[in-house]
Amino acid sequence: xxxxxxERTLMSYTPEIKVVDCTLRDGGLVxxxxxxxxxxxxLYQANxxxxxxxxxxxxxxxxxxxxxxxxxxxxxxxxxxIRAVVGDNKTDMKISVMADVGRCDFKKDILNKKDSPVxxxxxxxxxxxxxxxxxxIEDCTKKGYETTxxxxxxxxxxxxxxxxxxxxxxxxxxxxxYLVDSYGSLYPEQVRRLSEKYLEVADKYGKxxxxxxHNNQQLAFANTTEAIIKGVSYLDATxxxxxxxxxxxxxxxxxxxxxxxxxSINPIxxxxxxxxxxxxxxxxxxxxxxPYLLTGLLNQHPKTAIQFMKEKREDYHxxxxxxxxxx
Amino acid sequence: xxxxxxERTLMSYTPEIKVVDCTLRDGGLVxxxxxxxxxxxxLYQANxxxxxxxxxxxxxxxxxxxxxxxxxxxxxxxxxxIRAVVGDNKTDMKISVMADVGRCDFKKDILNKKDSPVxxxxxxxxxxxxxxxxxxIEDCTKKGYETTxxxxxxxxxxxxxxxxxxxxxxxxxxxxxYLVDSYGSLYPEQVRRLSEKYLEVADKYGKxxxxxxHNNQQLAFANTTEAIIKGVSYLDATxxxxxxxxxxxxxxxxxxxxxxxxxSINPIxxxxxxxxxxxxxxxxxxxxxxPYLLTGLLNQHPKTAIQFMKEKREDYHxxxxxxxxxx
Numbered sequence: 001x002x003x004x005x006x007e008r009t010l011m012s013y014t015p016e017i018k019v020v021d022c023t024l025r026d027g028g029l030v031x032x033x034x035x036x037x038x039x040x041x042x043l044y045q046a047n048x049x050x051x052x053x054x055x056x057x058x059x060x061x062x063x064x065x066x067x068x069x070x071x072x073x074x075x076x077x078x079x080x081x082i083r084a085v086v087g088d089n090k091t092d093m094k095i096s097v098m099a100d101v102g103r104c105d106f107k108k109d110i111l112n113k114k115d116s117p118v119x120x121x122x123x124x125x126x127x128x129x130x131x132x133x134x135x136x137i138e139d140c141t142k143k144g145y146e147t148t149x150x151x152x153x154x155x156x157x158x159x160x161x162x163x164x165x166x167x168x169x170x171x172x173x174x175x176x177x178y179l180v181d182s183y184g185s186l187y188p189e190q191v192r193r194l195s196e197k198y199l200e201v202a203d204k205y206g207k208x209x210x211x212x213x214h215n216n217q218q219l220a221f222a223n224t225t226e227a228i229i230k231g232v233s234y235l236d237a238t239x240x241x242x243x244x245x246x247x248x249x250x251x252x253x254x255x256x257x258x259x260x261x262x263x264s265i266n267p268i269x270x271x272x273x274x275x276x277x278x279x280x281x282x283x284x285x286x287x288x289x290x291p292y293l294l295t296g297l298l299n300q301h302p303k304t305a306i307q308f309m310k311e312k313r314e315d316y317h318x319x320x321x322x323x324x325x326x327x
Numbered sequence: 328x329x330x331x332x333x334e335r336t337l338m339s340y341t342p343e344i345k346v347v348d349c350t351l352r353d354g355g356l357v358x359x360x361x362x363x364x365x366x367x368x369x370l371y372q373a374n375x376x377x378x379x380x381x382x383x384x385x386x387x388x389x390x391x392x393x394x395x396x397x398x399x400x401x402x403x404x405x406x407x408x409i410r411a412v413v414g415d416n417k418t419d420m421k422i423s424v425m426a427d428v429g430r431c432d433f434k435k436d437i438l439n440k441k442d443s444p445v446x447x448x449x450x451x452x453x454x455x456x457x458x459x460x461x462x463x464i465e466d467c468t469k470k471g472y473e474t475t476x477x478x479x480x481x482x483x484x485x486x487x488x489x490x491x492x493x494x495x496x497x498x499x500x501x502x503x504x505y506l507v508d509s510y511g512s513l514y515p516e517q518v519r520r521l522s523e524k525y526l527e528v529a530d531k532y533g534k535x536x537x538x539x540x541h542n543n544q545q546l547a548f549a550n551t552t553e554a555i556i557k558g559v560s561y562l563d564a565t566x567x568x569x570x571x572x573x574x575x576x577x578x579x580x581x582x583x584x585x586x587x588x589x590x591s592i593n594p595i596x597x598x599x600x601x602x603x604x605x606x607x608x609x610x611x612x613x614x615x616x617x618p619y620l621l622t623g624l625l626n627q628h629p630k631t632a633i634q635f636m637k638e639k640r641e642d643y644h645x646x647x648x649x650x651x652x653x654x
Contacts, residue, residue, distance in 0.1 A: 009516070010514060010516055010517070187337060187552060187584070188515060188549055188552065188553060189336070189337055189552070189556060190337070215545070217548065217580055217583075217584075218542070218545050218547070218548050218549070218577070218580060219548065219549055220545070221544065221545050221546065221549075222515055222545070222546055222548075222549030222550075223549075225514060225515065225516070226515060229516060240617075250545070250620075252617065252620060253544055253545060253620060256544075256620065256621075256624040257514070257544075257624075265624075265647070266644055266647065269617065269643040269644040269647055270643075270644045272617060272643055273641055273642060273643055273644060277641050288615075290567075290579065290596065290599060293577075293579060293580060293583065294583075297583040297584075297592075314600055314604050315600060316596040316597075316599055316600055317593055317596040317597045317600060320592070320593065320596055
């Protein structure tokens, strides 16, 4: 069993920290994964230079469930497409993909690790599909992958269920369990409490804990730093916070904060100049705005806010009243 | 002496909390205080309906130092201009103005309270001008005003000097001492520590503590909630975070967070629809962006970032290298 995570301070040197870039995966939810090859190749190089530990290329979505014509290739992450970017990935940065319970054909689509450029499979599950998640985790472990698991939407779950889920997952072969703030509704105080809860079970079984935050209330970065202080090690971030709706913890904020000298903010700043500025200028929209604040505040799925933004509505007050009707 | 501030939780009911709207004052730094009369009148009404405790109308700047032609009237806050909006202000909301040490003619321009619609004078000082701040505080107290004091740029000061400043100020007649993150460089962990420091001295002398945060690292709201938990009571916010450079803690986030039923987010949402959306559309720019992150990260004054934005530069990487030269 590994050493129990210690609380950290701003000055702490924390070699066990792993930064996971999810720009293509969570950002792909903004543009249906239609990134240019140049964007992806330059992001790969920028992440390597920035000291990022894992780069997530996208989802392993089922081609039987999703129309490959309607999405870019990173929704499916064929090994050949990843290889076209990374070759044999002879770098210190590892490659990850995400697989959603019930939305992938993992038995068929996830090959053995020895035949794949992927290092880490990240399983995403709701709390009521944990047994299916465990099946996926065990399958991936057997195939030779590192695994993590995201328990989504826990802000809608009660503590008894979360405790049971943590026990089940930590008894599996999974390496890291993620604290996920799906709706961007959690305040730092809650993240500290939940981090302690996750770490307590994870420590018992020699597992790590990660955090994946959303920025509905401008708290994605703050919640990530608070989780770090408590001992959370795997940190999800995206360049300029690109991600569904209001997006995620921005890589440039996180890399600026981390004191491990292996991390550098410069390559990410260059990538923002080269790719994020034109992407935004082309009309791809994400980031904090009032509708996301309101769904976060009310602990609701952001889909209504995303729709509100799509319709270019600005009647925030009416929208708030509509959301109150969702209870 | 008042009761020592207790640490609070998310569920705490905190009647001693005071929300201070600084939209005109800090926001005025964005547009040189050229707000329309309708904007100001509607903001006044929105703040009243939202349960805001104090509304700050602007600065009491010296008309001998600053050209009245170059700024809107809220840089000077003549009592007659405030009265044109608030009449006799027969509401539960109090009126405040800010006066900078060395940039105002307080003896002449600040009348006796009985002749003024202003309730609270907020003195802003650097740590090396505390004696001048105390002189202003005593003058305003004698004239019948509530007073607060902002010690600015403390992220550049050492603890010994901050301790001495707190003692000096808390021995004055000031009501509230503000913890101010001028450069948006403080992390929640530091805000918690500084809140404890400020509260320890303030409690000893029966004073309150306030917080004024900037959003350079998307931490203005988080730093405010963390200060609340520690026992800080006076909370500065601006609608949509409008304020110099990257702006401040957004009122709509703060009012959503506070559990005191006197506060309501709805009137602010309506105000955003009516006035903030068109103000932004007219080209007035503020809010989080990469250059502000970089000055915040490096604990520097935001003026270089504001200039960068004005010049519509996008070479973030070069800018970062320029900032590193400022050490």
